[in-house]
Amino acid sequence: MGIIPLCFKAGENTETLGLTGHERYNIDLPSNVSEIRPGQDVTVATDNGKSFTCTLRFDTEMELTYFDHGGILQYVIRNLISRQSLNQLQ
Template sequence: MKTVIAKSFERIHRSNLVGMRIIPLCFKPGEDADPLGLTGHERYSIYLPNKISEIRPGQDVTVTTDTGKSFTCTFRFDTEVELEYFDHGGILPFVIRNLNKE
């Protein structure tokens, strides 16, 4: 699973990540890599719900590094439609599946 963690996203960039089935996560306000002591060389474990249907727009998620640091980020799926795109493997597979139904 691919994920991007950032302080914030421009709407179009965040939406494009979702469309490519990349999970956009935001640091909590006042946090970022520096105060958390992150270098970008860590391996990250993100504890996701078992089913896409259990994810809600704006939901918090715990991220843990291989160095033992743990912090909270927010899912930046902003709409139920984005969750549906993600569940289908991205926007292109979603569109193709819908075209095949017709």
């Protein structure tokens, strides 16, 4: 998968949440990318038991499409391959 852009809620940051950067994070995303909406809130849990809410910073449906493909590069490559395959069939 691609990178998941998150934004802390107003008034929260690494310091107020007591995060050091050494934690492992589990982000509670819907299992299907089609269920994710731009600006949706998600729960983030750390391996040390802390839990907090962040906003997904997928701002457009296209950004979600890139994420679903594993990133913009993978999306572009898949589209190029698909177009080449269609051209060969014609």
